[in-house]
Amino acid sequence: MTTALTPEERRYHNRLRHLQQRQEANRARGAKGEAASWWDHARAIAARADREGDPALWEHLARTLANWCHQAEQTDPGQYSQ
Numbered sequence: 001m002t003t004a005l006t007p008e009e010r011r012y013h014n015r016l017r018h019l020q021q022r023q024e025a026n027r028a029r030g031a032k033g034e035a036a037s038w039w040d041h042a043r044a045i046a047a048r049a050d051r052e053g054d055p056a057l058w059e060h061l062a063r064t065l066a067n068w069c070h071q072a073e074q075t076d077p078g079q080y081s082q
Contacts, residue, residue: 015044 005013019041026033046057 019037022040023034023037026037029036042061046061049055049057
């Protein structure tokens with residue numbers, strides 16, 4: 001006998017299944033595809049938190065991306081900077 005899922009549990013499982021399907025499809029594109037998949041997932045998490053009244057995840061994501069860019073630019077300053 002299976003237990004009925006609450007709407008929140010069903011949404012969570014649907015999001016997880018969707019993420020897994022996208023990640024699997026993007027693996028064929030290599031690292032670029034996986035990066036795109038994680039970017040989509042990160043934005044979805046931040047957007048959901050923002051809708052629920054917590055914009056802090058957008059700030060955290062922005063800082064994380066800024067740090068990543070800074071590190072990449074330090075690796076080879078002329079090659080990756082804008």
